[in-house]
Amino acid sequence: MTKTIHILIDDRSESSAITCPHCGRKKTIPNEQLCKSDRPLRVKCSCQNVFALVTNRRRFQRRDVNFTGDMxxxxxxxxxxVIDITSLSVEGIGFRAQxxxxxxxxxxxxxFNLDDDSETTIVDEIVVCNINQGTVGAKFMARNGYNPEIDFYLMDEDCKGSFE
Structure with a gap:
């Protein structure tokens, strides 16, 4: 079975680093080349390992979550x-509403409340950007679409230690 790798493509960079899941070799590939297709790319490493590469073009990474909140x-x-929040990023939110x-x-x-130690409360205005099979994608509007509490929540645990 072919392993699938997901990478976030930052539009502010010209290239992205790809790491082979088998041997750990890294290769830098131009973003232009990575974004030619909406389908997973088939990649063959010099170690002969073949894997699928799924690209995600976002300025900020999105994380799957499971919160309830109010609209x-x-x-x-x-x-x-009442909404079921399914994904979260610094700039936006994915949810289902019935x-x-x-x-x-x-x-x-x-x-809604984050599931961090402080149960941080987030209250923000959103604008609905897309609706796909019952899942709503929306952007935060306040503070120019940037929420520092969510940014800290989404930060890798290794990085948080230097701020606490």
């Missing part, structure tokens, strides 16, 4: 729905 009207903060019709461009306020 509210922006002005009155009247609760419209019993509510959503359209691209809709704006709401969301509120």
């Amino acid at each position: 509210m009207q922006c002005t009155s903060h009247k609760r419209l729905a 019993d509510i019709e959503l359209q691209v461009g809709d704006t709401f306020t969301v509120a």
